[in-house]
Amino acid sequence: MDTQTLLQLDRDHVWHPCTQQKDHEKLPPIAIERAEGVYLIDKSGHRYIDAVSSWWVNLFGHNHPRLNNALKTQIDKVSHHIFAGFTHEPAVELASRLCRLAPAGLNRVFFTDNGSSAVEAALKMSFQYWQQTQRPQKTKFVSLTDAYHGETVGALSVSGCSLYKDIYRPILLEGFQVQGPDCFRCPYGLQRESCPAPCFEALGKLVADQHQEIAGIIVEPLLQAAAGMRIYPPSYLRQLRELCDRFEVHYIADEIATGFGRTGKMFANDHAGVSPDLLCLSKGITGGTMPLAVVLATDRMYDAFYGDYVDLKAFLHSHSYTGNPLACAVAVEVLHIFEQENILDSLAPKTALLADSQSRFEALPHVGEVRQLGMVWAAEMVQKKAGKIPYPWQERRGLEVYKCALERGVVLRPLGNVIYCMPPLTTTENELREILDVAYEAIAEVTRS
Ligand SMILES: *Cc1c(COP(=O)(O)O)cnc(C)c1O
Helix, strand or coil, X not given: CXXXXXXHHHHHHCCCCCCCCCHHHHCCCCCEEEEEECEEEECCCCEXXXXXXXXXXXXXXXXXXXXXXXXXXXXXXXXXXXXXXXXXXXXXXXXXXHHHHCCCCEEEEEEECCHHHHHHHHHHHHHHHHHCCCCXXXXXXXXXXXCCCCCCHHHHHCCCCHHHHHHHHHHCCCCEEECCCCCCCCCCCCCHHHCCCHHHHHHHHHHHHHHHHEEXXXXXXXXXXCCCCEECCHHHHHHHHHHHHHHCCXXXXXXXXXXXXXXXXXXXXXXXXCCCCEEEECHHHXXXXXXXXXXXXXXXHHHCCCCCHHHCCCCCCCCCCCCCHHHHHHHHHHHHHHHHCCCCHHHHHHHHHHHHCHHHHHCCCCEEEEEEECCEEEEEECCECHHHECCCHHHCHHHHHHHHHHHCCEECCCECCXXXXXXXXXXXXXXXXXXXXXXXXXXXXXXXX
C-alpha cells in the first residue's frame, strides 16, 4: 500500500489513542514500516530514535533477535489456550521468576493483559480481601493527586490527571485523593535528594482519620510518570509502608511504568527497600513486544481467597487472553536478557550522562527544572523561572517541541510543558547524546519567542 492510500484509509477509519483526531489534518500520523534497535523507520526510510520507548514499553530496542526467537519458538507450539483448568510452562516459569525478583513477600502471580486491567484486578483483590476477613466496611481507595493508573473506569477513579478524568467524574468510584508530592514546586522549599518528605503528612492524616473505611492506597512509586515525570524521594514510600502496617491498609504499588529497570533498579520499591501488598506490572514486562500484565500478591492476600468452593471466596475474575503463552514466553526471555546481559549494571554510565545534562538545560531561560531517575529524564519548560510560571497549556509548547524534534529524527512525545525521554535501556551513550542534543535544540527553538 502506498503511503498516501494508507494515510487516507487511516483518516477514514482509524480512531487513534489519546488523540484529537482533528490534529491529523495538520500533522498526520507517521506510517512505520519496520524498526531496529532504537529506531522506528517509516515507509520512505526516515529513521526516528524512539526516545519514549513507544509509550514506555520497549526495553532492549525493537526487533530484538532473542525476543523474536522466543516468540517464534512458542508460536509453533501453541499461541493461546484457556488458562482456567490449564496451565503452561512459560506462565509457570515467568511467575516463579517474578516472585524471586520482586520485592520480598510477593509470592503469587495473577495474569491480565494490560496495565489498566492489572490495576482493576488489584483494586478488586484488595476490596475482596477485607470482605473476606471480617472488615467489610473497608471499601475505599486512596490515591494521589496527578496519579495515573490507567483509563478503565476503576483505574481512572484512582487517577488524578484531570485532563483524562474530569468529564467522567459522574461514573467514577468514590474514594479519597490527597495532595501528592510535587518536588519542583515544593511547598516546604526542600531539596529532593535530602528530603524526609514532610508532604507525606497529608496522606498520614487522612489515613489516621479514615482507616476504618480504607481498603488500600495506590501509588506510582517514586515516579508519577504521566503527571510529567514527577520524581519524589524514597522516604515517602518508607513512610507509606509504615502507615499501611499501622492502620491495616493495603499498599498497592503501580509499577507499570517504573518496573523492569526504568529507574535504575529492577523495581522502584527497591530504592526504598519496601514491599507492597499488591504489585502491578505491565509495559516493559515483554520488552515492548506483546500485551501482558500481572498482579503480584502476598501469601496473606492469597490465603484470604483460599477455601472450599462453597465458601465462595475465590477471585472470580478473568480475561479471555489471561496468561497468553506467546506473551509469557517473551517475558521469560526478557528476564533471561536482564540476567545474562547484566542490563542493570550497564546503566550506570548512561544514567550519569542523563544526570550531567542538568546544568546545560537549566541554563536555558525557559527550563525550570531538569529531573532524572535512572533512565527517565525530563525538562519542564516554564514561561517565567521566577515563580515557576507555566506556559498556558493552550499554547501547546510541548507539541511544538515534539514537531521540532521529529524533524531532527527523534521522537520526544511531550506531557504538557514537560519534555522527557525514557529510552530503551540498551540505548547507547552516543544515541543518548543525540537525544539530548535534539531535545536541547528543540526546546531552545520553541522557547525563543
Ligand atoms: C501506562 C500505565 C498504566 C496503564 O497501563 P495500560 O496498559 O496503558 O492500560 C497504569 N499505570 C501506570 C503507572 C502507567 O504508566
